[in-house]
Each structure stands twice: as C-alpha cells, then as structure tokens.
Amino acid sequence: MAPTTKLTIPENFLIKNSVNTYWAELLETLLVKARNSGADFAEIFLENVDNIGILAEQDDITSVSPSFGRGAGIRVFLSGRDGFVSTNDLTPSGLAQALDKALGMLGLKTTNSASLTNTSLLSKLKNYSKQKSQWILNCPTPDETSDKLLLATSLLKKYNKSINVRRGSYSRSWQEILVASSDGTFATDIRLHQSIGLNALASDGNNRASIGRRYGSSDFPDDLREWNVELSANDVSESVGTMLHADYVDAGQMPAVLANKFGGVIFHEACGHLLETTQIERGTTPFADKVGELIAHPSVTAIDEGTSKGAFGSLSIDDEGMEPQRTVLIKNGILQNFLSDRAGELRTGHPRTGSGRRQSHSFAAASRMRNTYISQGDYEPSDLIETVDNGLYCKSMGGGSVGPTGQFNFAVEEGYLIKNGKLTKPVKGATLIGEAQEIMPRISMCANDLDLAAGFCGSVSGNINVTVGQPHIKVDSITIGGR
Amino acid sequence: MYSTNLDLDQRGKSLLEKLNSLAKKYNIKMWDLGAACSSDSSAQVDSGEAKQMKGSQRSNITIRVWNESSLVGVTSTSDLTETGLEKAIEGAYNASRFGNKNEIPFFSPQSKSPLAKVRQPIKDALGIKKLLELLIEAESSLINSHGAIKTVPYNGISETNYQRLYINSDGAYRFMRRTQSALYLYARAQEDSRKPRSSGAIRYAYGANGLDIEGCIKEASDRTISHLNYKPIETGKYLVCFTPESFLELLNAFNSLFNARSILDGVSLSDKDSLGKKIAVPSLSIYDNGLHESNISASTFDGEGTPTRKICLVEEGILVNFLHSEATARKFGVEPTGHAGLGAKVSVGPDWFEVSNSNDEKTDISSPDHKTYEEKYVLVEGLNAIHSGVKASQGSFSLPFDGWLVNKGEKVSIEAATIAGDIIELFNNIVNVEKINVITPHGICPHIWVEGLSITGEA
Numbered sequence: 001m002a003p004t005t006k007l008t009i010p011e012n013f014l015i016k017n018s019v020n021t022y023w024a025e026l027l028e029t030l031l032v033k034a035r036n037s038g039a040d041f042a043e044i045f046l047e048n049v050d051n052i053g054i055l056a057e058q059d060d061i062t063s064v065s066p067s068f069g070r071g072a073g074i075r076v077f078l079s080g081r082d083g084f085v086s087t088n089d090l091t092p093s094g095l096a097q098a099l100d101k102a103l104g105m106l107g108l109k110t111t112n113s114a115s116l117t118n119t120s121l122l123s124k125l126k127n128y129s130k131q132k133s134q135w136i137l138n139c140p141t142p143d144e145t146s147d148k149l150l151l152a153t154s155l156l157k158k159y160n161k162s163i164n165v166r167r168g169s170y171s172r173s174w175q176e177i178l179v180a181s182s183d184g185t186f187a188t189d190i191r192l193h194q195s196i197g198l199n200a201l202a203s204d205g206n207n208r209a210s211i212g213r214r215y216g217s218s219d220f221p222d223d224l225r226e227w228n229v230e231l232s233a234n235d236v237s238e239s240v241g242t243m244l245h246a247d248y249v250d251a252g253q254m255p256a257v258l259a260n261k262f263g264g265v266i267f268h269e270a271c272g273h274l275l276e277t278t279q280i281e282r283g284t285t286p287f288a289d290k291v292g293e294l295i296a297h298p299s300v301t302a303i304d305e306g307t308s309k310g311a312f313g314s315l316s317i318d319d320e321g322m323e324p325q326r327t328v329l330i331k332n333g334i335l336q337n338f339l340s341d342r343a344g345e346l347r348t349g350h351p352r353t354g355s356g357r358r359q360s361h362s363f364a365a366a367s368r369m370r371n372t373y374i375s376q377g378d379y380e381p382s383d384l385i386e387t388v389d390n391g392l393y394c395k396s397m398g399g400g401s402v403g404p405t406g407q408f409n410f411a412v413e414e415g416y417l418i419k420n421g422k423l424t425k426p427v428k429g430a431t432l433i434g435e436a437q438e439i440m441p442r443i444s445m446c447a448n449d450l451d452l453a454a455g456f457c458g459s460v461s462g463n464i465n466v467t468v469g470q471p472h473i474k475v476d477s478i479t480i481g482g483r
Numbered sequence: 484m485y486s487t488n489l490d491l492d493q494r495g496k497s498l499l500e501k502l503n504s505l506a507k508k509y510n511i512k513m514w515d516l517g518a519a520c521s522s523d524s525s526a527q528v529d530s531g532e533a534k535q536m537k538g539s540q541r542s543n544i545t546i547r548v549w550n551e552s553s554l555v556g557v558t559s560t561s562d563l564t565e566t567g568l569e570k571a572i573e574g575a576y577n578a579s580r581f582g583n584k585n586e587i588p589f590f591s592p593q594s595k596s597p598l599a600k601v602r603q604p605i606k607d608a609l610g611i612k613k614l615l616e617l618l619i620e621a622e623s624s625l626i627n628s629h630g631a632i633k634t635v636p637y638n639g640i641s642e643t644n645y646q647r648l649y650i651n652s653d654g655a656y657r658f659m660r661r662t663q664s665a666l667y668l669y670a671r672a673q674e675d676s677r678k679p680r681s682s683g684a685i686r687y688a689y690g691a692n693g694l695d696i697e698g699c700i701k702e703a704s705d706r707t708i709s710h711l712n713y714k715p716i717e718t719g720k721y722l723v724c725f726t727p728e729s730f731l732e733l734l735n736a737f738n739s740l741f742n743a744r745s746i747l748d749g750v751s752l753s754d755k756d757s758l759g760k761k762i763a764v765p766s767l768s769i770y771d772n773g774l775h776e777s778n779i780s781a782s783t784f785d786g787e788g789t790p791t792r793k794i795c796l797v798e799e800g801i802l803v804n805f806l807h808s809e810a811t812a813r814k815f816g817v818e819p820t821g822h823a824g825l826g827a828k829v830s831v832g833p834d835w836f837e838v839s840n841s842n843d844e845k846t847d848i849s850s851p852d853h854k855t856y857e858e859k860y861v862l863v864e865g866l867n868a869i870h871s872g873v874k875a876s877q878g879s880f881s882l883p884f885d886g887w888l889v890n891k892g893e894k895v896s897i898e899a900a901t902i903a904g905d906i907i908e909l910f911n912n913i914v915n916v917e918k919i920n921v922i923t924p925h926g927i928c929p930h931i932w933v934e935g936l937s938i939t940g941e942a
Binding site: 055087165364403406410 | 529532533534535536537538539540541542543556557558559560561562563567570571574575578581582583584585586611612633634636637669671678679680681718748749750826827828867868870871872874876877878879881882883899900901902903904937939940941
C-alpha cells in the first residue's frame with residue numbers, strides 16, 4: 001500500500017445534510033424527552049476531532065502522533081443544579097442512556113409523555129462551518145511540517161553553538177462541533193488550531209539555560225507555512241545564549257517592568273481568572289460585588305474577546321453555541337463585567353458573554369477567558385524603564401497560576417536588572433507573587449505596544465487555547481522570589 | 484460490530500483477531516495495542532446543595548505498528564467501532580513512514596513475563612446519590628468544625644471503574660481492572676479584617692465506602708485553621724523541614740534525574756555515567772515502588788506490558804539505577820524496569836516514590852525532629868506552581884509555598900513567600916531524614932530537613 005501524504009482525512013460526520021436530517025431529529029427527540037422529564041434546560045454537545053502532533057529533536061523527526069475520536073457531552077439543569085454525562089457512544093441508544101443518566105442525577109425519571117412535541121424545538125441550523133470544510137486539507141502535510149521543524153532545529157544549531165538540545169514541535173487540532181439545546185440553540189462549526197513550539201537548552205559545562213517559545217493561531221491553515229522560522233530561531237538562540245551566563249536574581253520587593261505579549265500572563269493569572277463567574281459561584285473572587293468600583297489603577301483597561309481574526313483564543317461560537325463578544329472587563333481601573341457562561345448566568349445573574357468553553361466533550365463548559373489583554377497606553381516602552389531606579393525587567397515569562405484566595409504567581413524566564421533607568425545584567429530564577437487586589441492598583445504605566453501571545457490555560461473545564469497580551473507595563477512594587 | 488462500551492477483558496480476544504486480520508491487509512509485520520476504558524461518577528456541592536454531578540464513559544486505544552522497513556507508527560483513538568479500529572491501524576501504518584530510524588522500539592522482552600500479584604479489591608459503586616449524600620455531610624461537618632471556615636469552594640467525591648489492556652502480535656496479553664474512589668475538601672476561612680486562607684486534604688480508597696471521610700475533614704479543618712494566624716516572613720536563608728507531601732512534590736518535579744529517556748534526550752542533570760556517583764547525603768535513599776500496598780493506583784504492568792517492580796534509585800546518597808522503557812534499557816544494556824508509556828516516542832516516568840533514611844543506626848540523635856525541635860525553622864507544607872517554577876533540566880526551583888515559621892513550638896503561617904534553590908545542593912544539604920516514614924497518596928516519605936534554603940517574603 002503506498003503511503004499517503006495526508007496522514008488522515010477526517011470524515012465530516014456532522015456535515016450539513018445529516019445535521020438537518022439525522023442529527024436534528026435525534027437530538028430534538030432527546031431534548032424534548034429531557035424537558036418532558038422535568039428538566040429546566042438540556043444541552044447536547046457533539047464533537048469529532050482529528051489531531052496530529054509532530055516532534056523534531058536535534059536533526060531527526062522523533063514522533064508523529066495522529067489521533068482522532070468522537071464523543072458527546074449531555075448536560076441537564078434543574079433549579080440551578082446540573083447533571084453532566086459524557087460518552088464515546090454516539091449511537092441513538094448510547095445517547096439515550098447518557099441522557100437517562102444525567103436526568104437520574106437530578107432525581108428525574110425519564111418520561112416520554114408528550115407535553116412537548118418534537119416539532120419546532122430547535123431553531124434553524126446556524127452553520128458556522130461554511131467555507132471551513134477544506135481547512136484540514138489545506139493544512140501542511142506531515143512532510144512539509146517535518147521539513148519546517150527540522151529547518152528550525154538546524155537554525156538553532158547554526159545561530160548558537162552552545163545549544164545542545166534543540167526541539168521543534170507542531171500540533172494541529174481540528175474539531176467539528178454541533179451544539180443543540182432546549183432553548184432552540186442549534187449550531188455547528190469547524191475549528192482549526194495550530195501551534196508551534198521551539199525550545200533550546202544550552203550548556204557550557206558549568207551553566208545551563210533553557211528557553212522556549214510558542215506560537216499559535218486559529219482558523220488559519222497556512223499558519224505553519226507563513227511562520228518566520230529564521231526570526232523565531234534567532235530569538236530563541238539569542239535568549240538562551242544570554243541566559244546561559246545569567247546570575248540568580250536577588251530576592252525582594254521592587255518595581256518591575258513586564259514586556260508585552262506573554263507578559264500578559266500577569267493579568268491572566270492575577271485578575272482574569274477572578275473575573276470568571278465560576279469564581280463567583282465558588283466564592284473565591286474578591287471582586288464579586290465590585291462592579292462599578294475602582295479595582296485597578298486608572299491606567300488599566302482590560303478586554304477579553306473571542307473575535308480577533310486568527311488569534312489562538314478566537315471562536316465563531318463558544319461551546320454553548322453563542323457567538324463570542326468583546327467584553328470590557330475593566331475600564332480606566334473600574335470593574336465593568338464578568339465573563340459568564342450559561343451556568344454562570346443562571347447562578348450569578350451575569351449575562352452570558354460567549355465564554356462557555358471546554359477542552360472536549362468530556363467536560364461541562366465553564367466561563368473561561370479567550371483573548372485577554374490590557375489595552376495599550378501612551379508611553380514608549382523606554383519611558384517605563386527610565387522611571388525605575390532599581391528593579392526587574394521581565395522580558396519573557398514562564399507559566400503561572402492563581403490559588404483559591406487570589407494569590408497568583410508566575411515565573412520569569414528571561415529577566416534583566418534595571419539600574420538607574422537602564423537595563424543591565426541578565427538574571428534568572430525569579431518568581432513573581434502577589435494578590436490581585438494589591439497588584440492591580442500598582443500597574444501605573446502602560447506603553448503603546450500591545451501584542452498578543454498564544455498559550456494554554458488549564459482550569460475547571462480542562463485545557464483550552466487562549467491568548468494573553470499587553471503592552472509593556474510597569475508595576476510599582478511586587479515581590480520577586482529568588483535566591 | 485464492536486461495542487463501544489468495551490469490557491476489555493471480554494473483548495480482548497476479538498480485538499486480537501481483528502487486529503491480526505487488519506495487519507495482514509496492510510502488510511504490517513508487528514503490532515501492539517494499549518487500551519484503557521473507564522466509567523466514573525462524581526459530585527460537587529455548594530452550601531449543602533448539589534452543584535454539579537458528572538458521569539462519563541471513556542475509552543481510548545493506542546495502536547503501534549511496524550512496517551516493512553521495521554519503522555514504527557502510532558495512532559490513538561476513542562472510536563472503538565470496527566471502522567475506527569481500521570482507520571487507526573491505517574493511520575498508524577501511514578505514520579510509520581515517519582518512524583525514527585535512530586531509535587526503533589521493539590516489544591518488551593518481558594511482555595509475557597509473570598506479573599506480580601497485588602491486592603486490589605474491586606468495590607461496587609455506591610452510585611451518584613449516595614456520593615452526593617456523603618459529600619453534603621462532609622461539607623457541613625467541615626464548615627461546622629470552626630467558626631472561621633465559611634465555605635468549601637473546592638470539593639468533590641468520585642468513584643471510578645478502570646480497565647487496561649495490552650496485547651501484541653507476539654501473543655502478549657495483559658489485562659487489569661481496578662476501582663478507585665477519591666474525596667477532596669479545600670476549605671476557605673477568614674477572620675475579621677484579615678485575608679482569606681485556604682487549605683485542604685484528599686483521600687483515596689478502592690471504593691467510596693472505604694474513604695476516610697472523617698480523617699479528610701479533620702485534616703482539611705486543622706490545616707486551614709493553622710493558617711489563620713499568618714504573618715509575612717523576612718527574606719533570608721532558613722533551616723527548612725519539608726513535610727512528606729512537599730518533599731515528594733519536589734522529587735516528582737525532578738524525576739528526570741532518574742529517567743533514562745530524559746538522559747538520552749539531554750534534558751536530565753544525570754548522564755549515562757552518573758550511576759555510582761554521589762548525589763545526596765548518605766542518609767537519603769530513594770526507591771520507586773508502584774506495587775506498594777498503599778498505592779491505590781497500582782498497575783501491574785506498564786504501557787509496553789513490562790511488569791511493574793520495585794527499584795532502588797538512590798542508595799545511601801549514591802545514584803544506583805535509572806527508570807527505563809524497552810528502548811532506553813536496550814541503549815543502556817539493561818532490562819526494562821516497567822516505567823514506560825506507549826506512543827510514537829515512548830515516555831518514561833516514575834510510579835510511586837519511597838523515600839527513607841538509609842540507616843537508622845547512623846542517624847545522629849541530635850538531628851532536628853519536627854516533633855521536638857525548639858529552634859526557629861520553616862515547615863513547608865506544600866509547593867505551588869511546580870509547572871512553572873521548576874527548571875528540571877537546570878536543577879533549579881523557585882516556588883511559592885504554604886507553610887509555617889516555627890519557633891519554640893509556636894507555628895505562625897507564612898504569608899505569600901517563595902522558596903528557591905538547586906535540587907542537588909538541596910540533596911547534599913539535608914541535615915536529617917527523619918526515621919518515621921509517612922504514607923501519603925503519592926508515595927512514602929519522612930519529614931526531611933535541609934539547611935540554608937533561600938526564602939523570599941514580604942516582611
């Protein structure tokens with residue numbers, strides 16, 4: 001059998017014709033059954049996924065990992081409570097069993113009495129997958145991908161001889177979804193996410209340093225083809241070369257200037273999670289009753305949206321079938337809105353924002369961030385640095401997290417000391433910690449160079465694609481952990 | 484037609500026949516398959532009411548094939564229909580064109596060796612309603628245990644039935660089934676004009692009836708309340724005592740030290756010549772023992788079908804063994820150790836660490852002990868943000884932590900601080916490995932004392 005250039009060609013099992021006939025009839029029957037059984041609301045989420053991951057190490061492709069699958073998540077609400085069941089069995093009987101189980105969780109017994117009929121429950125299909133069916137075929141082949149990744153790892157070697165571990169990775173996630181719910185929602189979409197990672201570890205016998213960068217996009221089949229591999233390899237090799245001989249940072253409290261792009265992880269961790277309605281439900285956000293109040297420095301305006309073309313956190317519809325909005329979270333320091341999903345709206349009263357997201361059919365949707373960033377200000381980035389006598393410049397961030405009392409942390413991958421308004425020596429090993437209520441008022445300056453960076457966010461509904469972003473910002477004082 | 488609600492043991496033989504037939508069709512010389520199925524139920528509550536109840540049935544298979552050039556390809560799927568199986572084997576065959584010529588895995592030479600016998604009683608599920616009752620009672624008891632505890636924002640109870648299968652074209656057949664239940668309670672407490680504090684506890688058992696619910700409530704309550712009296716700590720170098728849980732967290736974060744895959748990839752602090760070298764004080768010994776009777780999640784075989792076993796990694800401070808898959812073991816000229824996954828590039832990972840004092844008789848009686856030590860030290864309860872604060876390939880860590888400053892027996896919770904250091908320096912600055920080993924959900928370890936660790940605080 002001759003090898004094919006495409007490893008897999010997904011079967012669009014949710015194609016329009018079958019959606020309007022087979023799936024419409026089956027799902028409507030199930031939703032009517034749920035409502036007739038006493039549920040306030042019912043939702044069925046179907047997905048068909050086809051993914052591939054490719055890894056280049058040194059000068060070889062060491063892993064090609066295709067995967068595919070299908071599944072359904074069925075969620076039923078009754079008086080604010082919900083039962084959620086997921087299954088890989090998409091047969092009519094499999095879905096019916098899953099619904100019965102979800103109803104049973106809420107103490108409801110399945111009934112077929114016809115207080116509602118099957119007709120006209122679902123609205124006309126909203127088909128967001130038009131023009132998208134060819135995306136998967138237009139993505140780079142494994143051969144193309146392998147060549148590009150191997151070019152990246154070879155450039156790392158070329159640009160910096162002290163790099164002795166070189167890795168390039170690519171992942172493509174293709175997802176076809178169908179959402180049907182008892183309020184009439186009936187929508188289908190195709191999503192495409194691609195991400196590229198480039199990592200280097202350098203050593204000179206006495207010191208070691210590692211640097212990683214990630215790039216990502218949504219709905220853009222040519223993303224890898226248009227990736228500027230030379231620029232990325234140069235960026236990574238320069239950074240790892242600089243950090244190889246960096247000293248450990250001296251710990252303490254000091255002002256910090258955080259670079260744009262992935263610097264936005266500070267807002268994501270320090271504040272963004274606390275503005276999700278899931279946090280109100282849990283009682284774990286200090287901002288629950290602060291809408292209309294000043295919670296940040298007046299220089300801070302923060303946005304979360306799912307609409308930026310091609311951004312990693314953008315969506316045509318969220319996982320509950322709603323078109324994403326541009327949500328102003330904070331305007332001039334004043335809290336404006338929370339991010340809300342269906343359960344959040346039901347339990348907290350905050351209207352849905354198209355932010356109901358989940359990793360897969362195995363998770364119930366929850367209010368989650370999409371593309372989240374601090375808006376740009378009027379300063380040049382150098383203006384911020386010039387105001388600092390003794391502080392830290394965080395050029396590149398690692399990941400971070402936020403705890404149940406609002407304490408956040410994130411790691412600095414590439415840092416420089418600021419002395420008398422100028423960048424000086426590189427430093428490593430810094431971790432920034434703080435609490436949102438204390439730090440947000442200390443973001444006193446925002447530069448004019450807003451940019452976004454792709455990332456992954458793990459929380460209650462699994463790992464999802466997001467972007468973080470900001471211009472250069474200055475934090476007047478923050479605790480910097482180190483040695 | 485294959486049922487998608489697979490009973491793996493019943494279906495194993497028909498899977499074998501179907502895959503042999505597909506292998507012939509695609510001219511595949513060798514193949515193996517790893518499969519896992521689970522069904523679980525879980526509940527979360529809020530203020531005495533059910534909040535969310537979940538149920539799931541999941542299945543996943545990974546098929547690995549060797550093509551006519553002996554190159555390996557892999558595909559994974561949750562679609563266990565006959566069509567799905569054929570698509571998976573075709574996908575794996577097509578992927579084999581990209582197989583790594585420099586490292587071709589084979590079947591484990593131990594994939595048909597006898598497996599250890601472990602005691603893993605299979606427990607009947609209680610059902611979601613009973614789980615909900617238990618959790619509502621537990622939440623109420625925890626809130627009532629202290630006036631400052633207002634909510635239990637993170638809570639959950641679950642029960643899972645889990646099956647695993649490994650088969651290959653050479654006749655290996657491995658199957659295991661286990662049941663498991665878990666309970667977690669994380670409380671939030673707050674006193675007037677003070678910041679909220681949070682902590683919690685977790686318990687595992689083979690079934691929900693076996694969960695130590697009272698113990699979980701008491702531990703969550705005690706831990707949370709112990710953080711109400713908090714102060715910032717001054718930045719400086721401290722004598723630190725790691726609780727068993729926190730030391731195991733750190734050890735797991737740096738498991739690449741013992742991982743042959745990481746060594747071959749150049750991302751471990753160890754190298755091929757590290758065996759026999761001193762990496763820690765002589766009082767420290769470390770084993771990996773996935774078969775320990777307290778490991779509720781024990782598996783008797785790894786992703787390649789190799790039997791799980793106990794292996795000594797560090798003996799009296801000397802690195803003596805690495806963890807291996809089939810391919811890494813072949814490169815090192817040793818036997819696989821039962822720590823492999825299954826994939827295009829086979830991963831290696833630890834099961835369950837056992838840390839102990841190498842020799843009680845050599846322990847200095849004047850060494851600090853957390854029950855009796857009177858001078859000032861920091862007791863580290865738990866480490867946070869390990870995914871971002873650990874640079875395993877460099878040996879460094881800088882991590883937020885929960886803990887207390889202890890002085891003359893008085894414990895004061897530490898507000899917002901980080902701990903930083905180098906793992907090898909830490910291993911060599913250990914001043915005591917206490918004698919009493921504590922069983923935790925993630926391994927066994929005593930309290931371990933380290934001098935001179937950097938702590939950054941806000942005082």
